[in-house]
Amino acid sequence: MTETDETNIKIQVRGLSKVFGSQPKKALELRNQGKKRPEILEKTGQTLGLSNIDFDVREGELLVIMGLSGSGKSTLIRCLNRLIEPTEGDIVIDGQNIPKLNEKELLECRRRHFSMVFQNFALFPHKTVQENAEYGLEVRGVEKSSRVQSARNSLKQVGLDGWEDAYPSQLSGGMQQRVGLARALANDATVMLMDEAFSALDPLIRKDMQQELLELQHRMKKTTIFITHDLDEAISIGDRIILLKDGEVVQSGTPEEILTRPADDYVARFVEGVDMSRVFTANSAMRPVRATARDGDGPRTVLRKMSDNGLDSIYVIGRDRTLMGIVNVDDVDAAAKAGKDTISELIQNDFPKAGPDEPMNNLFAMFTEKSYPIAIVDDNQRLLGVVVKGAVLEKLAEAGEH
Amino acid sequence: MAIDIPRIPLGDAIEGGLDFLTSHYSNVTRGISSVTQTGISALNDGLMWLPEWALMAIIAVICWRVANLKLGIGAVLGLALIWNLGLWDPMIETLTLVVIATVVAVVIAMPFGVFAAISDRFYGFIMPVLDFMQTMPAFVYLIPAIPFFGIGSVSAIFATVIFSMPPAIRFTTLGIRQVPNDLIEAADAFGATRTQKLIKIQFPLSLPTIMAGINQTIMLALSMVVIAAMIGADGLGSEVWRAIQRLRPGDGFEAGIAVVILAMLLDRITQALRKPRKKTS
Numbered sequence: 254m255t256e257t258d259e260t261n262i263k264i265q266v267r268g269l270s271k272v273f274g275s276q277p278k279k280a281l282e283l284r285n286q287g288k289k290r291p292e293i294l295e296k297t298g299q300t301l302g303l304s305n306i307d308f309d310v311r312e313g314e315l316l317v318i319m320g321l322s323g324s325g326k327s328t329l330i331r332c333l334n335r336l337i338e339p340t341e342g343d344i345v346i347d348g349q350n351i352p353k354l355n356e357k358e359l360l361e362c363r364r365r366h367f368s369m370v371f372q373n374f375a376l377f378p379h380k381t382v383q384e385n386a387e388y389g390l391e392v393r394g395v396e397k398s399s400r401v402q403s404a405r406n407s408l409k410q411v412g413l414d415g416w417e418d419a420y421p422s423q424l425s426g427g428m429q430q431r432v433g434l435a436r437a438l439a440n441d442a443t444v445m446l447m448d449e450a451f452s453a454l455d456p457l458i459r460k461d462m463q464q465e466l467l468e469l470q471h472r473m474k475k476t477t478i479f480i481t482h483d484l485d486e487a488i489s490i491g492d493r494i495i496l497l498k499d500g501e502v503v504q505s506g507t508p509e510e511i512l513t514r515p516a517d518d519y520v521a522r523f524v525e526g527v528d529m530s531r532v533f534t535a536n537s538a539m540r541p542v543r544a545t546a547r548d549g550d551g552p553r554t555v556l557r558k559m560s561d562n563g564l565d566s567i568y569v570i571g572r573d574r575t576l577m578g579i580v581n582v583d584d585v586d587a588a589a590k591a592g593k594d595t596i597s598e599l600i601q602n603d604f605p606k607a608g609p610d611e612p613m614n615n616l617f618a619m620f621t622e623k624s625y626p627i628a629i630v631d632d633n634q635r636l637l638g639v640v641v642k643g644a645v646l647e648k649l650a651e652a653g654e655h
Numbered sequence: 656m657a658i659d660i661p662r663i664p665l666g667d668a669i670e671g672g673l674d675f676l677t678s679h680y681s682n683v684t685r686g687i688s689s690v691t692q693t694g695i696s697a698l699n700d701g702l703m704w705l706p707e708w709a710l711m712a713i714i715a716v717i718c719w720r721v722a723n724l725k726l727g728i729g730a731v732l733g734l735a736l737i738w739n740l741g742l743w744d745p746m747i748e749t750l751t752l753v754v755i756a757t758v759v760a761v762v763i764a765m766p767f768g769v770f771a772a773i774s775d776r777f778y779g780f781i782m783p784v785l786d787f788m789q790t791m792p793a794f795v796y797l798i799p800a801i802p803f804f805g806i807g808s809v810s811a812i813f814a815t816v817i818f819s820m821p822p823a824i825r826f827t828t829l830g831i832r833q834v835p836n837d838l839i840e841a842a843d844a845f846g847a848t849r850t851q852k853l854i855k856i857q858f859p860l861s862l863p864t865i866m867a868g869i870n871q872t873i874m875l876a877l878s879m880v881v882i883a884a885m886i887g888a889d890g891l892g893s894e895v896w897r898a899i900q901r902l903r904p905g906d907g908f909e910a911g912i913a914v915v916i917l918a919m920l921l922d923r924i925t926q927a928l929r930k931p932r933k934k935t936s
Contacts, residue, residue, distance in 0.1 A: 336843055364846035375841035379859045389845040391855070440845065 261312035263444065263476045264333070269306040269342030271328055271500075274299030277340045290499045302328045303500045306342070310444070313474040315467075317491030319481055325500035326480045330446050333478070334367040335359055346444070364393050368437035372449035374429045376421040382408065382432050383417035389440030400439075407438035410469065427458035438469075447479045451486065463490050484523055488512070489612075496520055509533075535616055536609040538648045539629050539638040545570045548577050548597055552589035555580065555596055566625055569600050574635040576628055579604045606630055609637060616645055677802045684803045691755070691809045699751040707738050718920065722927035726920075733916035742891065742913045749890035749917065752808060752880040756815035757873050764820050764872070768827025768865075769853065778828065785821040793818050793879055797886045811883030819875035826868025830861025863929050870925040877918050891917070 272280040280299035283292070290301045303325045310316050320326045331337040333344055335351060344351040346366055354362055368389055376385050384391075386404035395403075408414055411431040421429055430450060437445050447466075451459045467490055470477055481487050487494050488508040495505040504516035515521040544562045546555045546569045559567050559582055566581040578600035588599055605619035605627040619627050626639035677684065702710065711734045719727030737746050771778045796817050800810035834857050842852045884892030891910045898907030 334844055336840055360846045360848060362846075363844065367844065367846075369841070369844040371837060371841060373837055375835075375837040377838060377841075377856060377860075388842075392842075392845050392847045392851055446844075 262309045263312045263346065264310040265343070265345040266306055266308050266310075266333075267343045267345075269329070269332060269344065270304050270340050271302040271325075271332055271337065272299050272340045273302050281341065301500055303332065303339075306500075306502055308495055308502065308505060310476060310478060311493075313476055314492040315470050315477045315479060315490060317479045317481060317487040317494045318497060319484060319487040319491075319494055320497035321482055323499075324497040326482075326497050327448060328500075329497065330448050330478060330480050333444075333446065334363050334369065364389070364440075364442070366443045367446055368440040368442040368444075369446040369448065370430070370433045370437045370450040372452050374421070374426075374433045374453075376429055376432055376436075378421055380420075381417065382413060382419050382421065382424070382435075385421065385432050386435045386439045388436055389442070393440075403441070404435070404439045407435040408432075410438060411435045411465070425458075426454050427462065430454060430462065434466075434469075438473075438475075443476060445475050445477045447477060449480050449482070452481065452483070459486075466490060496523070533613040533648050534609065535607050535611040535613070535627070535629050535640055538613065538616070538640050538644040539609065540641070540644065541638050542568060542636060545636065546580065546596065547571075548600070550596055551594050552585050552596055552599075555585050556582070556589055559585070568604075568628055568636060568639070569596070570636055576606070576630055576634055576636045578602050579625060579628075604628060607640075608632075613645060613648060616640060673799050673802060688804045688809045691804075691812055692807075694755055695751055695808050695812070698755060699748060702747045702751060703744065707734075707743055711735065711738075714920065718924060722923055726923050726927075730920055733920065737913045737916060740909050740913065742894065742910060745889065745891045745894050745910070746913055746917060749877070749880055749892065749914070752811055752815065752883075752888060752890060753873060753876045753917075753921070756812050756819060756876045756880065757869070759812065760816045760820040760872050760876065761823050761869055763816070764823035764868075765827060768824045768868075769831060771824065771828040772831035772857075781824065785824060788817060789821045793882055794885070796879075797883060801886055806887040808888050810886050811880060811888030814883055814886075815876050815879040818879045819872045822871035822875065823865075823868045826871070827861070827865050830864030830868075831857045833864065834860045866925065866929040870922065870929065873921050873925055874918065877914070877921065881914055 270281060270284070274280065274297070276297060276299055279297045280293050280301055283296060284301060284304055288296075290304075293299060293301050306329065308316075318326050318329060328337055332339040333351070335354075339352050342352065346362070349358075349362060351359070351362060377388065380388070383401070383404055386408050387400045390400035390403060405414070405417070408417060411434050413428065413431050413435060416424070416428070421432060424432065430453075433450070437447075451462050454462060463486060466477075466479075469475075479487075479490065491508055493505065493507055494511055496503045496511065498519055504511055504520050506514075511520065512524050515524050544558045544564065544567060546558060546567045548569055548571055550558075555567060559565070564582070566579050568579050569577045571577050580596055580599045580601065584599040585596060588596060603621075604625045605621065607616060607619065607627055607629055609629055609631065611629075616627055620642050624642065626641045628639055629637045631637055705713075711731055714734065715727045715730045718730040737743060767781065771781050793814075796814035797810070800813045804810040804813055831853075838856060838860070839852065842856050847855070880888060880890060881892035881895065884890065884896040887893075891914050894910035895907050895914075898904065898910065
């Protein structure tokens, strides 16, 4: 685990255990003797839901907790805000140890720190979309006018403006979950808990929602804990992933760490089913650009740059490295022969372009018959590097071997 | 053959208890009696003060607004028949008793219902009590009512409240318990207090079920109010009672039909209130 860097820790979970049953002490005793869940169940009739969980949640990250059903992931997320009472352990958020809070402090803590999105949406059917989005603020006693405003804003953020007066039953599943998301966002709690939030949606909607969550998360930097049983989902949205099995953490790390260095057979088997090309992003196959042309360059200068570097085409950039387009050798040669003194008329725009986070499998489809390398640009359209077909193939082969 | 087991003096014990209550709490019962009597008279006088056609119009409009025009027309026809048969005043008396008994029953039932929904222990305690209250033959409640409140309408209300309260309690409990757990969890997750959950989530969501209970309560109250004629309650019941004593089946059926009309109107109105009106965006 690489938990020790200086990034701010938002929530610190230490030694968290949960026993379902009437004699938790007995079960924990057996656990301390090294017994596992099935044996404890057989001997005491108690279910060891979670055993000795340690992890940190960093400020602003999207942490995915992943596991199959029965792994304890839903129990874990509910222990954080004590919808389920933990049996032992510490959960420290901003200096407050949640299991030790009294009832009043707990309410306050839930209101300030946690908002939650549920698998089955759990929208209030007798309230409108607007009223649902206001709920967290209403509970806190925020006055009407300001909570209306916040709810409107968050509905707008999830793309539901115009639906304020509808009832949840009038919306599709995807839209209902947007309401669930808006309800959580409006609350402006410091941590967002998402319990299998997209699992009930059909696959296409689900992909959209994942993308939107990523964008939202990127924009708002809201600390998010996301529960899922789907490794593909975990990989595509998680900054870090914690893998649970039988109530214990089996591995935690970035998606790439988990996929390329599975901690044990269990993780490895899990990982086998994953489409590896999705794991790697453009960033990992990107190369620095060997040469670029400036938009003010003359044809002869550009021809020299191309022949020096053995290129058939060259990307043209403006003053602050913003990408303007591409020119190819035939056009430049013709312009040179015609005695033109600038290449600005030759710049073409039909070249492939992607961001550094673009998954590898998407890149593959981008190569055209002209075989221009893919330009990788940042949010401000500045050229970061290029990806050539060979590099993609190489990475994919590498992934296949691991 | 006859083994000599002494008869358990159950009846004597109950009588003793009732005697104790009547002799020691006569102030209380007299107080309740006068308050209730005042309420009955006020409502009755109010309804009587309105001319027949005006009350008919009001009821018809209520029927039309909460249900539909058909029920409104039905109300006019039914009430006109009652008026024509000369049963208007007894009908008003019966309606008064039903309304007051229902209001009292519901006001008492709500907290019990809510508490039984929250506490499993209280639920386990009150359910057999409700079974007892509902299966005990209705007439039996009339007997202790008399020593408490004397012959007349107050005794009728007392017996009616006891007899008609169980469904209001049961349905309130059922309604609140039926609220899906994930909604409760959502409310909890956002830090709602118990009261906030009850008022903002559980109560509104169980309203249709609670209304079904109130509907049942009204129907039971109506049937009991009629029977209560035996202890001197006014209204349609006493018309029936008189017809029995004079062996005049025609009069009896006329009063009976008036009861049926009243029952149908009350039932349809409360049924219609149950269905949440669809709002569209």
